Amino acid sequence: MPTGGPPQTPPQSDTLVPVKKPKLGQNFLVDNNACLRIADALGDVSQRTVVEIGPGHGAITKLLAPRCARLHLIEFDPALVRELTFHFRDTPHVTVHHADILQTDLAPLRTDDQSLDVVGNLPYYITSDILLHLFAAARENVVRRAVVMMQREVADRIASPPGHSEYGALSAFTQLHAHVANLFVLPPAAFDPPPDVYSTVLRLEFAPRFAELCVEPESFNKFLRAGFAQKRKTLSNNLRNANYTAAQLEAAWPEELSKTIRAEAATLEQMATLYKALA
Numbered sequence: 001m002p003t004g005g006p007p008q009t010p011p012q013s014d015t016l017v018p019v020k021k022p023k024l025g026q027n028f029l030v031d032n033n034a035c036l037r038i039a040d041a042l043g044d045v046s047q048r049t050v051v052e053i054g055p056g057h058g059a060i061t062k063l064l065a066p067r068c069a070r071l072h073l074i075e076f077d078p079a080l081v082r083e084l085t086f087h088f089r090d091t092p093h094v095t096v097h098h099a100d101i102l103q104t105d106l107a108p109l110r111t112d113d114q115s116l117d118v119v120g121n122l123p124y125y126i127t128s129d130i131l132l133h134l135f136a137a138a139r140e141n142v143v144r145r146a147v148v149m150m151q152r153e154v155a156d157r158i159a160s161p162p163g164h165s166e167y168g169a170l171s172a173f174t175q176l177h178a179h180v181a182n183l184f185v186l187p188p189a190a191f192d193p194p195p196d197v198y199s200t201v202l203r204l205e206f207a208p209r210f211a212e213l214c215v216e217p218e219s220f221n222k223f224l225r226a227g228f229a230q231k232r233k234t235l236s237n238n239l240r241n242a243n244y245t246a247a248q249l250e251a252a253w254p255e256e257l258s259k260t261i262r263a264e265a266a267t268l269e270q271m272a273t274l275y276k277a278l279a
């Protein structure tokens with residue numbers, strides 16, 4: 001549930017995504033077929049609890065509500081909250097929360113400890129913050145699947161493999177937590193008002209890899225952050241800035257890993273090997 005109600009100002013954007021600034025990221029989906037494809041991409045939700053991030057005027061919500069067992073709507077704009085509350089006044093399995101998704105603890109929204117399915121045409125100005133919030137929930141098995149729309153460039157980065165020019169910190173964190181499927185792209189005309197960018201719908205099947213990589217989640221996340229801290233620097237230099245000594249790095253550095261590699265070129269397996277050697 002929201003912790004202490006929504007803040008008075010919108011949340012800050014993060015450093016991983018270029019800032020786009022329609023009011024609260026409000027580009028409403030007006031392509032009904034796209035709404036249907038998003039709802040379909042969640043699969044059979046007849047026995048499941050679904051959380052929608054930023055339902056807006058309810059374009060996707062109205063299709064989902066009759067399909068799922070329970071639906072929680074997390075909306076930050078008070079005028080939209082009033083509109084949704086009125087619209088769903090006679091639909092007891094739909095709950096409207098006036099809340100900032102980034103301040104919302106998703107765990108209490110579960111029923112009988114069943115993991116949640118998440119859907120949302122995301123407010124693009126906080127896309128990566130929302131993803132990081134979902135990854136934290138995935139580490140606690142709170143979420144199972146998410147079908148989310150975001151700016152196409154961000155989606156392309158998330159889905160690209162290590163060594164690819166678009167691979168970066170957000171790709172690594174996403175692929176550490178989920179299998180990613182790139183579903184479809186929408187042009188600006190699918191929205192009102194139309195954004196300046198194309199949009200992509202991704203499906204994330206959460207499956208955190210910490211156990212498989214034999215790493216401790218919190219400290220490995222910290223290690224990854226340190227490794228990706230400055231894009232132009234080598235992995236080794238970024239780790240030096242995070243207080244690993246040259247001698248520690250020299251002793252732990254795996255033979256198969258180039259000394260001048262950047263984090264963007266390393267696989268998660270290689271990062272895990274180095275992390276464990278340094279532990």
Ligand SMILES: C[S@@+](CC[C@H](N)C(=O)[O-])C[C@H]1O[C@@H](n2cnc3c(N)ncnc32)[C@H](O)[C@@H]1O
Binds near residue numbers: 024025030
């Ligand atoms: C891109 S619009 C999507 C609206 C609707 N789902 C649609 O597809 O037409 C993003 C929605 O997220 C809401 N929003 C923005 N920041 C939010 C936040 N921090 N927490 C929850 N909702 C937020 C906006 O008010 C808006 O309704």
